[in-house]
Amino acid sequence: MKNFEFFAPTRVIFGKDTHLQVGKLVKEYGGKKVLVHYGGGSAKKSGLLDLIQEALEAQGLQAVLLGGVHANPALSLAREGIELCKRENVDFILAVGGGSVIDSAKCIADGVGNPEDDVWDYFLKKGAPKKALPVGVVLTLSASGSEMSASCVISNEEAGLKRGFNSVTHRPLFAVCNPELTYSVNRFQTGCGTVDIMMHTLERYFTQTKDTTVTDRLAEGLLKAVIEAGRVADQNPADYEARASLMWAGSWSHNDLTGAGRDFMMQVHQLEHELSGMYPAIAHGAGLSALWPSWARFVCPSDVGRFAQYAVNVWNLDMDFEHPIRTAVAGIQATEDYFKSLDMPVSLRELGVDPERIGELAEKCTNMGTRTLPGIRELGKSEMVEIYRMAMGKTEGEGM
Numbered sequence: 001m002k003n004f005e006f007f008a009p010t011r012v013i014f015g016k017d018t019h020l021q022v023g024k025l026v027k028e029y030g031g032k033k034v035l036v037h038y039g040g041g042s043a044k045k046s047g048l049l050d051l052i053q054e055a056l057e058a059q060g061l062q063a064v065l066l067g068g069v070h071a072n073p074a075l076s077l078a079r080e081g082i083e084l085c086k087r088e089n090v091d092f093i094l095a096v097g098g099g100s101v102i103d104s105a106k107c108i109a110d111g112v113g114n115p116e117d118d119v120w121d122y123f124l125k126k127g128a129p130k131k132a133l134p135v136g137v138v139l140t141l142s143a144s145g146s147e148m149s150a151s152c153v154i155s156n157e158e159a160g161l162k163r164g165f166n167s168v169t170h171r172p173l174f175a176v177c178n179p180e181l182t183y184s185v186n187r188f189q190t191g192c193g194t195v196d197i198m199m200h201t202l203e204r205y206f207t208q209t210k211d212t213t214v215t216d217r218l219a220e221g222l223l224k225a226v227i228e229a230g231r232v233a234d235q236n237p238a239d240y241e242a243r244a245s246l247m248w249a250g251s252w253s254h255n256d257l258t259g260a261g262r263d264f265m266m267q268v269h270q271l272e273h274e275l276s277g278m279y280p281a282i283a284h285g286a287g288l289s290a291l292w293p294s295w296a297r298f299v300c301p302s303d304v305g306r307f308a309q310y311a312v313n314v315w316n317l318d319m320d321f322e323h324p325i326r327t328a329v330a331g332i333q334a335t336e337d338y339f340k341s342l343d344m345p346v347s348l349r350e351l352g353v354d355p356e357r358i359g360e361l362a363e364k365c366t367n368m369g370t371r372t373l374p375g376i377r378e379l380g381k382s383e384m385v386e387i388y389r390m391a392m393g394k395t396e397g398e399g400m
Contacts, residue, residue, distance in 0.1 A: 002261050004260050007256075008148055008255045010171055011173065012251065014244075019051065019138050021055070023054075024055075026136060027061060032062065035081065035108070037101055038065075038066075038095075038101055039100065040068070043097065048181065064088045072280050078111065079111070094136050096138045097138075098146075102172070103146055104154070106135060107152055110132045135170075137172045139178075139181070143193030144196060145200055145252075151165075152164060152165065179240055191230070192283045192286055197253045198226055200250075204262060206306060206375070208376060209262040209263050215258065215262060226245070234342055265374050271365055271387065271388070275290075289344040290344075290347055292335070294390035294391035298377070298386060301325070308327040311331025315334040317331060355389075358392075369381070
């Protein structure tokens with residue numbers, strides 16, 4: 001086990017009706033004028049936005065609204081939010097939504113806290129925020145874990161790039177997590193969220209670091225819980241326990257617990273960022289489900305034992321001690337079959353990706369030839385091209 005530092009300072013207020021406490025929470029943390037940042041029309045139609053405003057007003061707090069966040073949150077809207085906060089003298093940001101809204105709020109908070117900097121430079125690793133406005137969260141989608149994480153991912157539409165970086169400024173002060181707020185999330189987005197939660201742990205689980213028994217068992221238990229909860233929520237969207245399990249697992253899957261003591265690189269996330277950066281209509285979870293099976297089959301021969309352990313401990317498959325590769329491959333297939341059961345894509349062809357752009361995807365993923373991705377198997381441009389090619393899937397008439 002490697003040396004590590006675990007830091008998860010976000011205060012979580014979990015359970016039914018907890019969103020009604022948001023005014024008291026913002027006031028407790030010193031907020032007076034609040035940017036309420038949200039996504040599309042669902043927050044309005046459901047009445048949640050009205051309840052949030054009422055809770056803030058009951059505590060004598062002013063609210064400034066900024067909606068319009070889409071999947072793959074846009075740099076242009078974050079810049080708009082930065083200017084709005086400066087103009088209105090906002091001192092607190094409240095993200096009401098899922099990971100896209102939370103990441104957009106984090107970007108705005110960084111920009112307001114460091115007015116002399118261009119926030120995009122942070123994503124290009126040309127600098128780091130020194131401070132940020134405080135951020136709180138009312139979570140409405142179980143997926144990204146951004147409500148407890150140090151990460152932030154933004155899409156630069158003009159450049160066709162999707163980039164992320166970690167910073168201590170990104171840890172929300174609090175996260176209000178009411179599973180009932182996710183009942184209205186449609187089947188596709190629920191599937192995307194389930195995949196994303198799994199990937200945040202799987203990307204940490206498949207590592208070169210050995211002797212991480214406690215972290216392994218935490219990860220395997222979380223994955224088993226998510227798989228079961230995802231099945232139930234897929235069939236019964238209003239099952240409170242399933243929604244609660246997904247919400248709580250989403251937070252823990254990306255707050256660094258399931259990576260403690262390990263070196264890891266989230267290779268599939270990096271591959272997917274280029275995908276949805278170039279194709280903004282592709283939901284992050286859908287891109288991950290389309291890429292992971294091909295990535296897994298490509299790197300599996302480099303650590304058959306790890307993949308076999310995953311198959312046995314997560315999918316309850318029997319170990320083939322004479323041919324462990326068979327067990328390893330069966331675990332990958334079980335994961336792909338699970339994605340299919342949620343109607344999630346398992347090929348890039350399903351997402352309408354042009355195979356002629358594979359080289360461009362790989363070039364961008366290498367940051368224009370300046371990096372490789374370390375891991376069970378190091379990925380350079382040629383390896384990335386092969387994974388993208390495998391992920392296109394077979395066309396009609398091709399053999400097995």
